[in-house]
Amino acid sequence: SQTIHQWPATLVQPVGSPLSLECTVEGTSNPNLYWYRQAAGRGLQLLFYSVGIGQISSEVPQNLSASRPQDRQFILSSKKLLLSDSGFYLCAWNSEQGTLAASPLHFGNGTRLTVT
């Protein structure tokens, strides 16, 4: 069966420090991978998505970047964190079986980032 792992679960970082969040998927190949951010009391904002190794699409200009060094690994990074980067970060995957748009997303358990 497929599983998705995200770490760390919680993170407290000072303003101006770097960030690296990692997500890995097991049990599937060539998944589409996504990073979402969920601010307190708000919905999900798509940050990045990737359809293959080295292929990253950015949805929102911001202080963050993403990379996909391996097929099932997706990394979210920042060189210098801002207070506004605080939030709950979720990694997700789906795969194109038939119609991609009909394929549900499978989410990790998230990383709660607090920038102080």
Add this chain to the structure above:
Amino acid sequence: AQSVTQLGSHVSVSEGALVLLRCNYSSSVPPYLFWYVQYPNQGLQLLLKYTTGATLVKGINGFEAEFKKSETSFHLTKPSAHMSDAAEYFCAVSSWGDKVIFGPGTSLSVIP
């Protein structure tokens, strides 16, 4: 462009009462519709989805939703609420060639 609205950011029901969470969407092409549930400090989990075919869709944990094209709605229901149903619920829409769009979410509280 697609959009999703969820009427009521917070809904409270008594244990054993009917759960009704509302979702309306906007899409210029036939939509695919989803309901996800999120428990505190966890990721989202798929409850059910509508792609094609039968408009009444049954999901996990006793939930179901009905796709009504004329009303552009996909409301989520459960006949009898359990304490364990307390969570955040998200409606989402996607269509061919477009990425999924999530609604703002509805927080469900269940009163004993």
